Amino acid sequence: MFGSKFKRWLAGTAALSCLMGIVPTVDAASADKLPFDDIAGSFAKESIIRLYNKQLLSGTSARTFSPKQAVTRAEFITILDRVLGITPVQSAISPFKDLSANAWYYGAVTAAVQVGLVDGTSAHTFEPSKPVTRQEAAIMLIRAFKQSGVSGDTSYYADADKIASWADAAVGAALELNLMAGDANGNFKPANGMTRQEIAAVIDRALQDDDWSAALAKKPNTARIQLGWQYGQTTAQFEQSVKQAGVNTMSPRWFFFDPAGVVASNADQSLVTWANKNNKQIWAMVGNRSNQEVTHQNLSNVTYRTKVVNQLAAYVQNYGLKGLNIDFENVAPEDRSYMTAFISELSAKVHKLGAVVSVCVSPDLGSDWTEGFDYAALGASADYIVMMAYDEHWSTSPLAGSVASMPYVNHAVDTLLDVVPASKVILALPYYNRDWTTNKNGTVTATELTLIEQNQTVKQRKLLPEWNASVQQYTVSYQLNGLKHQIWLEDGRSLAAKYKAAMDRNLAGMAYWYMGGASADIYTSLGNAERFYGLNFN
Incomplete structure (x- = not known):
């Protein structure tokens, strides 16, 4: 999906060197020489060497590893990310x-938080x-290698009563998996x-598992459909957004119902040419302008x-389209019944041309909107x-709320x-x-924002997001001209949670309304979701 974003990244800045140093190229001529001068007496010498050779760990300087130096929370999660x-x-x-x-x-901590590898020490820290x-490390390890289903008995430890309740299961699993153990006194x-x-010893133990190592070596799924809709963009802008996002299927707004069986066309041959050149499919969108009568x-x-x-079949054939999006x-x-007949007849027709038909539907909430x-x-x-x-709370909703809370998404998908x-x-x-505004009479109005505009609001007003676990989103509020404003944010963490919902159910793919609406970091976040949630260590 997101190509180069999944290549293992290597730290090369002076800031990172305090943890892992500049990762050097291993010289075969000096392979028999220890990479560091201070590890000969370390119990983890062989682990350090193996991780060094895999370019997962380096030293605190060119010739020192500092084996007894403490590892911070940020450093440990950075290693796990790598x-x-x-x-x-x-x-x-x-x-x-x-x-x-x-x-x-x-970036490392944020990425880990977004996919659920690590929590804060409080809501805001x-x-x-x-x-x-050690108990924090156990939790991060068990989450990283997805072993929460493993149970182990911590009563083995003499100081079992000192293990926090929130860490007990992970500590037990780490013991059962032989990732972490106690000291000589138990x-x-x-x-x-x-x-x-x-840390080197623990990571090395995990990587000694052949199945786990094979899982890490497996490349992400590039066959999953990643569909991006065009909206409010020129062809050139759409192309740039598609390229940046790494989607593989494009849906430009080309065809629209007009009266008496006419289908208006805004097709652009240059986009077809670009798509073919860049190995993208085009599923042109077919709209009805929300006109119920026509x-x-x-x-x-x-x-x-x-x-x-x-007409639609002719457009598919003439432009060499791979599909239509109704x-x-x-x-x-x-x-x-007429809608069903239309899709049945259209599908039969375009299937003969080697194209596909996709149909957009809204969540079934028992209203006329989806009947x-x-x-x-x-x-x-x-x-x-x-x-x-999405549109859980629509533009004219009488109540302020999320555009797409996690319970809403889950219900929508499971019903389908x-x-x-x-x-x-x-x-x-x-x-x-x-952005929801509560007026003085208690009514609410909404201003639609792209995620870019949302981020600008948070930055300019120096808002402090607070994670709401029930909806799986950050929320913020602020006062402007005496009126209360509220936003249920969509960011890499909330979207990764939705992405996980799709992967957990083995759905065919994802779609995004709309290209150009997201900040660039979102694409990295979704790439991480595809990578991490696609890992199978069982």
């Missing part, structure tokens, strides 16, 4: 107030310079800090419907159903999966948001 192939994220939304965007570890304790010493040699006319009248189907809104409930869509019937004819899991196989479902995520 082991897992997770790329640092320079997120516009900082997860903790004590993380400076200019700090060398900011991470304490990056604090030595990582103590685990959960609150003790870990040294560089201890939609009813073209779907219910057999002559007009056939005319529409033939995005109809405001379809009348009484047109349900025009028969999920099961559409799923039987179309190649893909795109669940647009009841009647459509996961191999046909694409989950669409929002690259937009809303």
